[in-house]
Amino acid sequence: MATELLFLSLFALFLRTEASFFEVRYPSVVVSAETGGNLTIAAGPNGGNIYMTPGDRGTVFIGRTDMLKLFEVVNSQPPIWGQKAPYGPLGTFLGGDVVSIQLMAIDPEGTHLRFEKVSGAFPPGVYLDKATGELNGTAPDVDATYEFGIRVIDEHGKYADQTFTIDTRERDQCKSSPCLNGGTCTDDFGTYKCQCTTKYGGKTCNIVCASQTVGVAFNVKKIPDAQMAGHYSYGSSDHKAFEGRLGSSTGWIGEGKSSWLQVDLGNLRNVQAVSTQGYSTTYTLSTFYLDCSLDGNKFTNVQTVNGTAELFNGSGKQYSTTAKQVFAVPQTCRYIRFKPNTWTGTHPGFRVEIFACEL
Ligand SMILES: [Ca+2]
Ligand SMILES: [Ca+2]
Numbered sequence: 001m002a003t004e005l006l007f008l009s010l011f012a013l014f015l016r017t018e019a020s021f022f023e024v025r026y027p028s029v030v031v032s033a034e035t036g037g038n039l040t041i042a043a044g045p046n047g048g049n050i051y052m053t054p055g056d057r058g059t060v061f062i063g064r065t066d067m068l069k070l071f072e073v074v075n076s077q078p079p080i081w082g083q084k085a086p087y088g089p090l091g092t093f094l095g096g097d098v099v100s101i102q103l104m105a106i107d108p109e110g111t112h113l114r115f116e117k118v119s120g121a122f123p124p125g126v127y128l129d130k131a132t133g134e135l136n137g138t139a140p141d142v143d144a145t146y147e148f149g150i151r152v153i154d155e156h157g158k159y160a161d162q163t164f165t166i167d168t169r170e171r172d173q174c175k176s177s178p179c180l181n182g183g184t185c186t187d188d189f190g191t192y193k194c195q196c197t198t199k200y201g202g203k204t205c206n207i208v209c210a211s212q213t214v215g216v217a218f219n220v221k222k223i224p225d226a227q228m229a230g231h232y233s234y235g236s237s238d239h240k241a242f243e244g245r246l247g248s249s250t251g252w253i254g255e256g257k258s259s260w261l262q263v264d265l266g267n268l269r270n271v272q273a274v275s276t277q278g279y280s281t282t283y284t285l286s287t288f289y290l291d292c293s294l295d296g297n298k299f300t301n302v303q304t305v306n307g308t309a310e311l312f313n314g315s316g317k318q319y320s321t322t323a324k325q326v327f328a329v330p331q332t333c334r335y336i337r338f339k340p341n342t343w344t345g346t347h348p349g350f351r352v353e354i355f356a357c358e359l
Contacts, residue, residue, distance in 0.1 A: 076156035077108040088164040095141025095171035095190060099126050103133035103150060103164075111155035120148030123166055139168045141190035181205045198330055201270055201357025209357035210272040210326045214265055216353045218248040227264040230254070234283075234347050244338075246322065246353040251279030253349040260291070260337040263354060268294060271333045273326040273355035274312070278319025283349020285314030286342040292333035299337060304328045317344050332359065 023032040029050075030042045043050050052060050059068040081088075082104030090101050107113055115133040122128065123146045126137035133152070146166045153159040174185035179194035183205035186193045196205035201212065215222025230241035234253035244252030244261045252261050265271075271292065278284035289309050291299040301309040305328050315321040333356075340348030 072109075073156045076111075076154065076158050078158040078160045079105045079107045079113055079152045079154050081105050081152065081160055081162045088162055090135070090164050090166050092167040092169060093123075093139035094169050095139055097139045099123070099135060099137050099139050099166070101135040101166075103135065103152075105133065105152040105160070107154040107158075109154065109156070113152050113154055116151045116153065118149045118151045118161060120163075121146055122148055123168055126166070135166075139166075141170050141173075142168055143170050144168050179205050196357075199272070201359075207357055209270050209330065210355050212355055212357055214263075214269065214354045214356050216245050216263055218245040218351075221245070223263060223265070227266060229262040229264075230259070231262070232256070232259040234259075234349070239349075244351050246275055246277055246351045248351050251277075251283065251349050251351045253279060253283050253347050254340055255347065257340060259348065260339045261350070261352065262335055262337045263352065264296065265334050265336070265354070265356065268332055268334050268359050269356035270330055270359055271327070271336060271354060271356040272330045273324060274336070274338070275322050275324045275353040275355070276312075276314045276338070277322050277351045278315055278317075278343075279349030279351065280319060280345070281317070282345040283347050284316055284319045284344045285340055285348055285350040286316040286344060288312050288314060288341050288348075288350075289339045291335075291337040291339060292331045293335040293337075294333065296335045299335070302327055302329075302331055311341065314343075314350060326355075 021033060021035055023030065027044060029044055029048065030040070032040045041050060054060050054068070059066050061067065093099055103115060105113055113133070115128060115130050117128055122135070123137070123144070124140045126135055126139070128135055128150070144167070146168070147163060149161055149163050151159050151161045170189065172187050173190070173192035174187045177185065178192055179185045179196070181200045182197040183194040183200065186195065194203065194205050199209060201207045201209045213220065225242035228241040228244065230244070230252050232255045233239065233241070234255050239250060239253045241252055241261055243250045254261070274290065276285050276288070289311060290302040292302055293299040304310045310328055312325040313323055315323040336354055338350070338352055340350070
């Protein structure tokens with residue numbers, strides 16, 4: 001021990017005096033420095049080893065490189081996939097099914113793993129959690145096979161790739177018989193379509209069209225003012241077409257039989273009924289015809305089952321009473337014209353609502 005201290009003291013002395021050369025020889029080790037700055041540590045001639053042993057929480061640096069860390073990285077093994085190799089089918093999912101799959105991999109060194117997609121495509125609606133390796137989402141409603149490559153990477157940058165597949169199958173959305181009231185179901189991708197019988201409409205044929213207002217009425221006004229027009233209005237009167245709304249305090253007044261009040265529904269609809277009220281004791285509606293048009297240009301009259309123009313009833317003298325009239329034959333129309341035929345008082349004056357389903 002005393003000898004070791006002596007050598008260390010000598011070593012320090014050489015450094016303090018900025019020696020350009022020194023050489024320390026001990027029975028089994030040589031430490032030498034040259035003027036050029038090279039330092040040699042050599043084991044002695046008897047096959048000795050050289051050990052560089054850091055403290056419990058220390059390490060060994062060469063330059064700025066942590067050698068223990070470097071060896072850890074060099075020796076680190078890539079992660080190992082737990083799934084079938086080299087091809088991993090992850091399952092078959094019906095459209096709309098919840099997809100929840102944990103990709104399994106381990107690192108022999110036990111470092112934290114992250115996951116990345118390196119090729120292919122996930123099913124639309126399915127996503128990878130890069131931190132946990134979970135695939136989550138909802139299976140698309142199509143018959144398809146999705147193939148994708150996932151790379152699992154450890155904290156040393158070592159990685160392993162694996163290819164997986166997910167199969168999806170289209171679900172029969174008609175299986176639950178969603179169409180009501182005699183409607184016919186057609187399956188589609190992610191949805192279904194109902195072909196409703198005549199009187200019904202809506203996604204599931206749950207709407208009775210003759211009870212479904214389009215919203216002309218004054219307190220609803222789904223039909224904007226600009227979609228109402230009057231022809232041959234009374235004395236070019238102050239009463240505008242848009243006043244002809246059921247429940248309005250005023251109404252639309254026409255000159256006579258050649259006058260009409262038109263409502264543009266904005267799109268084609270399955271029209272099945274109308275309601276009217278008169279305007280006042282002077283301006284009423286007793287009977288009327290209806291014209292229907294797909295394009296606002298060519299109009300045809302709403303007919304009975306016999307093919308003759310159907311004559312509808314208003315409320316006549318009971319002008320404030322609402323008279324509802326259901327068509328004998330439902331019509332597909334965008335434009336509806338109310339054409340007064342008879343009235344009490346001096347002129348036809350009235351307010352309207354229309355009942356229809358969206359097509
Ligand atoms: Ca590793
Ligand atoms: Ca389907």
